[in-house]
Amino acid sequence: MIKIGLIGKTNTGKTTFFNSATLAAADISNYPFTTKQPNIGNASAITLCVHKEFNVNDSPKNSRCIDGWRFIPVDLVDLPGLIKGAWEGKGLGNQFLSVAAQSDALLHIVDASGSIDASGKIAEAGTGDPIADIADIEEELVMWYLKLLEGNRDKISRAVNSGIDIVYAITDIFRGIGVREQDVRLALQYNGLVDVKFDDIDFQNSKDFCWSLRDISKPTLIVANKIDLPSAAENFRRLREQYKDMIVVPSSADAELTLRRAESRGLIQYLAGDERFEIKDQTGLNDKQRWALNFIRKDILGEYMRTGVQFAINVAVFKLLRMNTVYPVADASKLSDKYGNILPDVYLMKSGSTVGDLARDIHSDLAKGLLYAIDIRDGLRLPTNYQLKDRDIISIVSARKKK
Numbered sequence: 006m007i008k009i010g011l012i013g014k015t016n017t018g019k020t021t022f023f024n025s026a027t028l029a030a031a032d033i034s035n036y037p038f039t040t041k042q043p044n045i046g047n048a049s050a051i052t053l054c055v056h057k058e059f060n061v062n063d064s065p066k067n068s069r070c071i072d073g074w075r076f077i078p079v080d081l082v083d084l085p086g087l088i089k090g091a092w093e094g095k096g097l098g099n100q101f102l103s104v105a106a107q108s109d110a111l112l113h114i115v116d117a118s119g120s121i122d123a124s125g126k127i128a129e130a131g132t133g134d135p136i137a138d139i140a141d142i143e144e145e146l147v148m149w150y151l152k153l154l155e156g157n158r159d160k161i162s163r164a165v166n167s168g169i170d171i172v173y174a175i176t177d178i179f180r181g182i183g184v185r186e187q188d189v190r191l192a193l194q195y196n197g198l199v200d201v202k203f204d205d206i207d208f209q210n211s212k213d214f215c216w217s218l219r220d221i222s223k224p225t226l227i228v229a230n231k232i233d234l235p236s237a238a239e240n241f242r243r244l245r246e247q248y249k250d251m252i253v254v255p256s257s258a259d260a261e262l263t264l265r266r267a268e269s270r271g272l273i274q275y276l277a278g279d280e281r282f283e284i285k286d287q288t289g290l291n292d293k294q295r296w297a298l299n300f301i302r303k304d305i306l307g308e309y310m311r312t313g314v315q316f317a318i319n320v321a322v323f324k325l326l327r328m329n330t331v332y333p334v335a336d337a338s339k340l341s342d343k344y345g346n347i348l349p350d351v352y353l354m355k356s357g358s359t360v361g362d363l364a365r366d367i368h369s370d371l372a373k374g375l376l377y378a379i380d381i382r383d384g385l386r387l388p389t390n391y392q393l394k395d396r397d398i399i400s401i402v403s404a405r406k407k408k
């Protein structure tokens with residue numbers, strides 16, 4: 006399952022974001038370093054389901070289908086907050102990297118309203134600097150990579166001098182945090198270090214290399230949170246200006262939490278990520294709730310279209326990680342599995358994945374006997390190296406059956 010990590014300075018709203026997306030009840034407070042251990046929960050990536058195109062009622066198994074939208078489970082990990090100097094042991098940073106490293110993508114949550122000071126304490130809105138906060142946290146991440154590299158200099162040097170490829174020797178050090186050989190190769194290329202002897206790579210070179218490696222190995226988007234506060238609009242504009250090569254999504258985790266909780270109590274009708282909600286029964290609301298919902302409708306949904314929480318998750322899955330949705334079925338005419346469940350499963354497959362990759366993801370036995378696949382839309386026979394497209398519905402034909 007895809008894992009998305011929430012990183013950022015302390016007090017930016019990571020746990021509020023997490024609770025709103027998972028409906029968990031992890032501790033939120035305006036004190037720095039509230040989250041001491043990572044929280045892991047189930048969220049969804051949401052995309053338009055294919056069932057309407059075929060005019061069938063589906064019976065999903067590995068996902069849910071609500072109002073024509075497929076909710077595909079993803080893991081969300083809420084991490085302890087960081088602070089400048091965390092890599093040297095300030096704050097709670099210690100095991101941070103090993104947990105962050107299990108994530109496929111990161112959402113960097115920043116307090117766009119500027120209501121936290123440099124030390125992470127809540128301050129007057131507009132006085133904090135979210136641009137500096139992002140730069141500080143990015144530097145922290147890179148320092149962790151650098152610490153790993155520099156701490157293993159002798160080991161890498163010995164390996165390289167004994168004839169082991171530099172790409173392999175470096176990957177070996179970073180493998181535990183999800184770095185792949187192609188990431189290391191790209192980062193070396195990017196910094197012109199491919200033909201440089203490892204022992205000649207100086208500290209600045211290795212820092213530059215670690216910047217690239219962090220970038221390549223953990224795709225990240227910026228979530229400009231607390232957009233509901235008046236001081237956030239200008240900072241959001243500055244963030245977009247400053248971080249032109251990254252995606253910046255505005256969000257109000259607080260608003261999403263209000264909506265999701267009101268929905269689960271039956272007060273409103275609201276689907277995560279929607280641009281609107283309906284109040285079911287005005288008389289069931291007290292004045293404070295009515296005011297909060299009106300504010301969300303006008304100042305957040307009205308200004309930014311959505312609260313941004315679900316949107317950020319979708320962007321991470323479908324844009325940053327470039328996932329396509331693919332629906333495997335056993336019975337091509339009924340679009341069902343062998344038990345008659347219609348469009349039971351949807352798989353998230355990275356762009357470029359093939360029929361062979363899909364078969365392997367479903368079951369190793371299916372992959373071993375793989376012959377070809379059939380495209381349900383036009384009956385075309387697809388070879389095992391056919392690259393899957395988004396919304397493909399595929400029947401896999403294998404000499405071996407899934408057990």
Ligand SMILES: Nc1nc2c(ncn2[C@@H]2O[C@H](COP(=O)(O)OP(=O)(O)OP(=O)(O)O)[C@@H](O)[C@H]2O)c(=O)[nH]1
Nearest residue numbers: 015016017018019020021034038039040086258259
């Ligand atoms: N106005 C506003 N406040 C928010 C929003 N999201 C979170 N907050 C507030 O910000 C404070 C910190 O929220 P948390 O979710 O605990 O932040 P965190 O990043 O998990 O903090 P640590 O676990 O300490 O790193 C709380 O007072 C929240 O209510 C938001 O979208 N808008």
Ligand SMILES: [Mg+2]
Nearest residue numbers: 019020039040
């Ligand atoms: Mg927290």
